[in-house]
Amino acid sequence: MPKLKDRKLYSPPRSLKDKLFHFCPGCHHGLAHQLVARAIDDLNLAKRAVGVIGVGCGVFLYDYINIDCCEAPHGRAPAVATGIKRADPELAVFTYQGDGDLAAIGTSEILHAANRKENITIIFINNSIYGMTGGQMAPTTLPGQKTTTTPSGRSTDKEGFPLKMAELLATFEGTAFSARASLHNAREIKKAENAVKRAFLAQLNNKGMGIVELLSACPTNWQLSPEESLKQITNSMIPNFPLGIIKDTI
Amino acid sequence: MIRDKELLKGNIALARGAIDAGCRHYFGYPITPQNDIPEYLSAALPSVNGVFLQAESELAAINMVLGAAAAGKMAMTSSSGPGISLMQEGLSYMAGSELPALIVNISRSGPGLGGIAPTQGDYFQATRGGGHGDYRLIVLAPNSVQEMYSLAGEAFRLAIKYRNPAMILGDAILGQMKEPVVIENKIARPQEQDWALTGAKGRNPRLIKSLFLADGEMEAHNWKLYNKYKLLKRNEVRVEIDCPDKSNLTVVAFGSCSRIVRTAVDRARSRGYSIGFFRPITLFPFPENEILAAVKSTENLLVVEMNTGQMIDDVRLATNGIGNIFFSGYPGGTIPTPEQVEDKIMDILQ
Amino acid sequence: MIFYKGSDNMDFSVIISGFGGQGVLMMGELLAYCAMKSGMNVTWMPAYGVEMRGGSANCTVVLSQKPIGAPLTGTPDAVIAMSEPAMNKFAARLQPEGLLMINSSLINNEQQPVKKIKTVKVPAGELAAAAGNEKMANLTMLGAFFAETNIIDYNEVTSQIASFLPAHKKELVVGFKKALHQGKHFVDSQL
Numbered sequence: 001m002p003k004l005k006d007r008k009l010y011s012p013p014r015s016l017k018d019k020l021f022h023f024c025p026g027c028h029h030g031l032a033h034q035l036v037a038r039a040i041d042d043l044n045l046a047k048r049a050v051g052v053i054g055v056g057c058g059v060f061l062y063d064y065i066n067i068d069c070c071e072a073p074h075g076r077a078p079a080v081a082t083g084i085k086r087a088d089p090e091l092a093v094f095t096y097q098g099d100g101d102l103a104a105i106g107t108s109e110i111l112h113a114a115n116r117k118e119n120i121t122i123i124f125i126n127n128s129i130y131g132m133t134g135g136q137m138a139p140t141t142l143p144g145q146k147t148t149t150t151p152s153g154r155s156t157d158k159e160g161f162p163l164k165m166a167e168l169l170a171t172f173e174g175t176a177f178s179a180r181a182s183l184h185n186a187r188e189i190k191k192a193e194n195a196v197k198r199a200f201l202a203q204l205n206n207k208g209m210g211i212v213e214l215l216s217a218c219p220t221n222w223q224l225s226p227e228e229s230l231k232q233i234t235n236s237m238i239p240n241f242p243l244g245i246i247k248d249t250i
Numbered sequence: 251m252i253r254d255k256e257l258l259k260g261n262i263a264l265a266r267g268a269i270d271a272g273c274r275h276y277f278g279y280p281i282t283p284q285n286d287i288p289e290y291l292s293a294a295l296p297s298v299n300g301v302f303l304q305a306e307s308e309l310a311a312i313n314m315v316l317g318a319a320a321a322g323k324m325a326m327t328s329s330s331g332p333g334i335s336l337m338q339e340g341l342s343y344m345a346g347s348e349l350p351a352l353i354v355n356i357s358r359s360g361p362g363l364g365g366i367a368p369t370q371g372d373y374f375q376a377t378r379g380g381g382h383g384d385y386r387l388i389v390l391a392p393n394s395v396q397e398m399y400s401l402a403g404e405a406f407r408l409a410i411k412y413r414n415p416a417m418i419l420g421d422a423i424l425g426q427m428k429e430p431v432v433i434e435n436k437i438a439r440p441q442e443q444d445w446a447l448t449g450a451k452g453r454n455p456r457l458i459k460s461l462f463l464a465d466g467e468m469e470a471h472n473w474k475l476y477n478k479y480k481l482l483k484r485n486e487v488r489v490e491i492d493c494p495d496k497s498n499l500t501v502v503a504f505g506s507c508s509r510i511v512r513t514a515v516d517r518a519r520s521r522g523y524s525i526g527f528f529r530p531i532t533l534f535p536f537p538e539n540e541i542l543a544a545v546k547s548t549e550n551l552l553v554v555e556m557n558t559g560q561m562i563d564d565v566r567l568a569t570n571g572i573g574n575i576f577f578s579g580y581p582g583g584t585i586p587t588p589e590q591v592e593d594k595i596m597d598i599l600q
Numbered sequence: 601m602i603f604y605k606g607s608d609n610m611d612f613s614v615i616i617s618g619f620g621g622q623g624v625l626m627m628g629e630l631l632a633y634c635a636m637k638s639g640m641n642v643t644w645m646p647a648y649g650v651e652m653r654g655g656s657a658n659c660t661v662v663l664s665q666k667p668i669g670a671p672l673t674g675t676p677d678a679v680i681a682m683s684e685p686a687m688n689k690f691a692a693r694l695q696p697e698g699l700l701m702i703n704s705s706l707i708n709n710e711q712q713p714v715k716k717i718k719t720v721k722v723p724a725g726e727l728a729a730a731a732g733n734e735k736m737a738n739l740t741m742l743g744a745f746f747a748e749t750n751i752i753d754y755n756e757v758t759s760q761i762a763s764f765l766p767a768h769k770k771e772l773v774v775g776f777k778k779a780l781h782q783g784k785h786f787v788d789s790q791l
Contacts, residue, residue, distance in 0.1 A: 055363065059363075074307075105279070105307035130280050133281065134280075136288070149280070149288055149302075150292065159304070257629070257642075429644070430642065510669065511669075513611075513668075514669075
């Protein structure tokens, strides 16, 4: 029996490249990338996974996960993913999109992909703000939240309400799995990990679209410290965006 | 004499120029490097009872501009290359429906997602219509923060006068640079617009459309637009020309690139060379007659652009085989130094 | 050393550089603002593109009595380096007989000047602490720069601080003046 010190107890996911993340302190992209890489490892997808990357801070996923990747124009990732999956159904195709990408400019593409029962997996990073471009309002920005384009706080009268994409997409028959998870503590991260895996399983079992919405922090643009950002998720985001598995027909 | 000036960033100067000219409606979407414009207007417009709305995409934004323009308002949007690409359908519809509006492109490098560094690679997109059909945009190219301020109002004035969308083609240098600006208030708003949709009270209903199906209608409409563009070419060319009587070479540039060229030309002149400086300010209408006159007197033209060759096509078209046309290009976010342009000038003169 | 005073020569250009967070962009903006108020033409251009990643920041300020062409230059007349990476990057671009001002609070090595460059070492951090606010190293360096170049009348500079600062930061005026003066005094006392 191997001695304790000879047994490897933990290692980063194999599909994760050995590269330091560049993200801001407290950003959850690194964690989300890890969860995706773990799912790819656990389901043995490294040789057939294709990542379709949206426009935002997540656009650098190619630098961190060791799989084939394709950039899509802003919001069009589900359409590009459809093209790839229809071209070669053996591929495990997923998109990695932020809230502007998926819920603003890309609403048509995501809804129709769900409606067509596309066998693709959607990783949706919701941090209720536009990160890469410097902190403008997102469709998921909370009422009263100050951003650079809602300097007095988002007004539901003028700027509408936070979009609940996980619920919306769950109403489509073509969606096999829809869940919302959070990354703010270890217990929720474990649930998120399971949800990401199930979202891939929906595709692998040809049951339709699988989507995981991950509530994430953006301390830089929220103008909060990393610790305060975690509280922002628990106190403000979760009441607006309830956690849980909304639909599971895998 | 010290006139009252403010030190402003280009993007902000443009936004202020639009408000000072009377614009009260902005619809747009975030994209680097022009976010200062919507961010500034999100506070400035409500404070003058104007409307600021961040749309879900550039595609939606240009259609919101179309709607506000149809209702008779001075509406504007701003974006960068990838977003302007999304707006092409809307711009075609607006030109076809004869609607005025201001569209601002703070260019970045491309094609595709490209980068965020400045280039002049959207010249073709701006001047060749960009969208489908037989139309043109009025295109103005500022080269200073002062012009970012004053051409905003000028663009609105031309758009309203000719009932056609107008574009300001800037880039990330102009957008981010700070220079002193003289603030003036020149309202562009006309007295009345007899085509605007204001509700058919006490008048016959009006229609804003670009669909022409009846026999001969579309042809007539195309010639009508053509004649507008002919008038623009005759009356609205703006160009900065600084060409000495006896020079062997004139350097042609627009926008921020022309600033660097200016320094290179000044330095060459201070060393005794007689060099001309030619800067189109309207890219449509292009100063065709003026560039033809320049090449006839100077024989050699050096076109300097931050791209792989776009304005040079218009130069060649206008000069129609006369003289020698040289090119120096700086694509992909490279910004030429005055030394590089000077070297190229010397190369040609020798 | 007087670089530029009421002359109608060509432009005077300075690159101000350092780490993000050292306030180098603001140094350039204040310089540009004072230049404008004293009747000069001026441009301020922040670093753009890849240079911004990796936590560095820089701006180019060009001043002139005549209209300014290029807002950027490959051969500045002066470089202010608040950090060592900034010095390593920009010092080599200086014009012959240019001016290099380095923040000696953070920079220990001195570059071997290839041309006849004047190097002025300013302990900007210590000067700021002495003036009462160690976060104002950028302002002590700026004060030193004004004293070294005489590019703008110093009284003109101090009289503009209040209008330069936004309304919600007016309480900083006194601190700004103290820090600028500390840097100016440092250079004046070296002569």
